[in-house]
Amino acid sequence: MTATMHEFRHSAFVAIEDIQLQSALEGATHKFGTGRTDALAEVPEVEAMRDHFKKVRAATLSQLAHHLETFEKNATAAGTQVHWAATGDDACRIVLDIAQKHGVKLVTKSKSMATEEIHLNQVLSKAGIEPVETDLGEWIIQLAGDPPSHIIAPAIHKTRHQIAEMFTKETGQQVSADDIPGLTELARQVLRQKFLAAGMGISGGNIMVAETGSLVLVMNEGNGRLVTSTPPVHVAVVGLEKLAPTWDDAAVWLSLLARSSTGQALTIYTNIITGPARPTDPDGPQEVHIVILDNGRSKLIGTKYEEVLQCIRCGACLNACPVYREAGGHAYGNPYSGPIGAVIAPLLFGLDKYSGLPHASSLCGACKDVCPARIDLPRMLLELRADEVEQRVLPWWESMSERAAAFGLASPGLFKYGTAVIRQLQRPLAKGDKLNLPGKLNPGQSRKTPALAKRSFHDIWQSGELDNKNGGE
Amino acid sequence: MSARDQILNQLRSNERPAEHPEPWRSRRNFPDLAERFTQTLTAGKGEVIRAANFEAALNEIDTILHELQAKRVAVNDTAPLDGLDVTKRWPDFEWFVAGKSEGDIKSFCAGADVGLSGADAALAETGSVVVSSGPGKSRLATLLPPVHLAIVPTSILTSDILTWTAARQGQPGANRVLVSGPSKTADIEQVLAIGVHGPKRFIVVLYDD
Ligand code: SF4
Numbered sequence: 001m002t003a004t005m006h007e008f009r010h011s012a013f014v015a016i017e018d019i020q021l022q023s024a025l026e027g028a029t030h031k032f033g034t035g036r037t038d039a040l041a042e043v044p045e046v047e048a049m050r051d052h053f054k055k056v057r058a059a060t061l062s063q064l065a066h067h068l069e070t071f072e073k074n075a076t077a078a079g080t081q082v083h084w085a086a087t088g089d090d091a092c093r094i095v096l097d098i099a100q101k102h103g104v105k106l107v108t109k110s111k112s113m114a115t116e117e118i119h120l121n122q123v124l125s126k127a128g129i130e131p132v133e134t135d136l137g138e139w140i141i142q143l144a145g146d147p148p149s150h151i152i153a154p155a156i157h158k159t160r161h162q163i164a165e166m167f168t169k170e171t172g173q174q175v176s177a178d179d180i181p182g183l184t185e186l187a188r189q190v191l192r193q194k195f196l197a198a199g200m201g202i203s204g205g206n207i208m209v210a211e212t213g214s215l216v217l218v219m220n221e222g223n224g225r226l227v228t229s230t231p232p233v234h235v236a237v238v239g240l241e242k243l244a245p246t247w248d249d250a251a252v253w254l255s256l257l258a259r260s261s262t263g264q265a266l267t268i269y270t271n272i273i274t275g276p277a278r279p280t281d282p283d284g285p286q287e288v289h290i291v292i293l294d295n296g297r298s299k300l301i302g303t304k305y306e307e308v309l310q311c312i313r314c315g316a317c318l319n320a321c322p323v324y325r326e327a328g329g330h331a332y333g334n335p336y337s338g339p340i341g342a343v344i345a346p347l348l349f350g351l352d353k354y355s356g357l358p359h360a361s362s363l364c365g366a367c368k369d370v371c372p373a374r375i376d377l378p379r380m381l382l383e384l385r386a387d388e389v390e391q392r393v394l395p396w397w398e399s400m401s402e403r404a405a406a407f408g409l410a411s412p413g414l415f416k417y418g419t420a421v422i423r424q425l426q427r428p429l430a431k432g433d434k435l436n437l438p439g440k441l442n443p444g445q446s447r448k449t450p451a452l453a454k455r456s457f458h459d460i461w462q463s464g465e466l467d468n469k470n471g472g473e
Numbered sequence: 474m475s476a477r478d479q480i481l482n483q484l485r486s487n488e489r490p491a492e493h494p495e496p497w498r499s500r501r502n503f504p505d506l507a508e509r510f511t512q513t514l515t516a517g518k519g520e521v522i523r524a525a526n527f528e529a530a531l532n533e534i535d536t537i538l539h540e541l542q543a544k545r546v547a548v549n550d551t552a553p554l555d556g557l558d559v560t561k562r563w564p565d566f567e568w569f570v571a572g573k574s575e576g577d578i579k580s581f582c583a584g585a586d587v588g589l590s591g592a593d594a595a596l597a598e599t600g601s602v603v604v605s606s607g608p609g610k611s612r613l614a615t616l617l618p619p620v621h622l623a624i625v626p627t628s629i630l631t632s633d634i635l636t637w638t639a640a641r642q643g644q645p646g647a648n649r650v651l652v653s654g655p656s657k658t659a660d661i662e663q664v665l666a667i668g669v670h671g672p673k674r675f676i677v678v679l680y681d682d
Contacts, residue, residue, distance in 0.1 A: 062491035084475070274648070
């Protein structure tokens with residue numbers, strides 16, 4: 001999937017027409033947004049804490065190689081097998097190799113944006129290994145064959161009726177759409193069997209803590225504990241930027257993550273994994289693997305886009321974004337949606353393929369205000385727009401017309417002359433104060449494009465008419 | 474060149490000196506840690522039962538197990554329960570003592586009614602209980618049964634995650650979980666549902682020691 005300007009606009013228009021989706025988006029983003037505000041308000045000196053966290057993230061990225069090596073050393077000492085993947089394909093191959101070595105047929109997965117990013121499920125399925133998503137929302141979209149529509153709530157676009165129908169089809173059991181606890185219980189029973197039967201568990205990771213070589217996974221459902229505790233092998237795929245040098249840093253990270261995300265002080269479970277089960281442990285996996293994923297991240301270090309790697313995937317910027325709230329996640333054409341997606345997708349997956357995303361923003365700055373790491377997303381959206389011009393990823397006619405406009409707008413004489421000409425040319429198309437442009441030529445699509453007024457403001461001003469009208473005092 | 478070297482070299486070529494800020498310390502000062510713990514965990518749909526001392530806590534556990542009509546109970550053989558022979562004290566139940574009982578712990582826990590554990594620490598701010606793996610400490614006991622019952626002395630309460638990490642010592646075991654309530658989800662139309670994968674009830678017996 002991609003998201004050029006045309007594709008983004010098209011999907012956004014479809015989303016805006018969908019009344020059910022609009023109310024789901026409105027409900028979820030509003031709930032998360034107010035939850036976030038209330039949860040942060042309860043924390044002493046929270047603004048200073050965010051400033052501190054920003055400094056931690058920036059300092060960590062400046063010395064990322066050093067911290068990753070420390071992580072590798074300590075994780076290895078604890079018995080974890082650390083792998084490095086330059087690309088998404090490499091990461092998939094590493095995971096597949098581990099699965100095949102153990103003769104695994106069934107894999108349980110906990111929610112992970114990184115494995116969405118590298119399309120791991122498709123690779124496993126093709127090799128005859130069944131991956132089962134176990135986060136309830138992820139399972140729902142897996143059954144539906146949809147991509148996630150929100151970083152935190154991947155199935156917000158699905159109604160309970162659609163969900164009940166899919167569950168019935170999958171399990172053969174009748175269940176009422178109005179019985180949400182019943183739907184949840186059914187998922188519990190079906191997935192519990194999968195947990196117990198799986199030969200391998202795959203997770204993402206919220207934080208790698210270098211100090212102890214630990215991996216931190218946060219969740220509310222508990223599936224991320226089952227995935228990492230029940231099968232004999234656990235594999236985690238983690239973006240290389242998700243690193244906290246010390247537990248002090250991780251504690252601040254965790255203090256901000258759930259509050260920014262769902263408005264909880266902490267998620268129900270904060271699961272910390274430091275190597276496989278020790279010989280004296282009564283249970284736990286025999287092998288733990290961590291795949292450190294680059295996939296285009298390392299080349300951003302030292303550039304004007306480095307800041308985007310400070311992201312902790314809390315989703316707060318999605319909930320705050322007026323464009324996301326209308327367009328929904330699917331319009332972004334990749335697993336990362338909202339303002340963070342608009343910046344990171346072009347950087348990781350190609351500006352040409354995602355050329356519409358830097359424009360999917362009114363630059364209102366709401367994302368930067370709510371970001372726990374105070375990431376300046378609006379700045380990077382502008383940088384990306386500039387890159388588009390420089391790299392000429394826009395169609396020739398668009399950059400030509402932009403150039404012509406820039407030239408004309410810079411000169412009062414040309415502007416006056418140009419608009420006079422357009423005024424004459426638009427005559428056959430103008431109807432009242434709107435233009436009747438045919439189909440594709442209409443930039444406003446379902447809305448009408450306004451015509452140029454009969455007289456310019458400049459002209460009216462000069463004539464002195466305004467003085468007489470408003471000049472009573 | 475290996476992927477590892479390729480990635481690290483790329484990162485190293487842009488490495489800059491950086492000043493890592495001094496650790497952020499907790500600003501919390503709760504007048505009553507047990508009070509705050511109880512409030513927060515209860516608000517998060519967990520249950521807290523206060524007891525005056527260890528013996529009273531054991532009596533509470535007795536009541537809860539009978540009220541739940543539990544038959545099979547998995548227990549972690551760890552403080553403060555390690556000095557106690559649970560099979561003698563509560564002979565009505567079928568017990569699996571982690572690290573001691575014979576048999577497959579996974580299938581026992583999958584069919585158990587209650588998992589009983591101690592705790593390493595408890596965080597007042599977030600109503601969280603810290604449970605670790607280790608000798609006699611099963612992960613599945615607190616995960617697979619529909620009820621997780623934890624017995625927690627007030628002396629292990631600390632303000633928040635910041636004070637907890639600030640007091641850290643040594644290398645952690647294989648697994649450590651901060652539990653802050655029963656398993657929950659809001660993935661179907663944002664409606665809260667309790668008990669999707671983990672325990673449906675999380676009950677803490679908090680006693681003064
Ligand atoms: S950019 Fe900031 S607000 Fe958006 S997901 Fe990342 S950390 Fe959260």
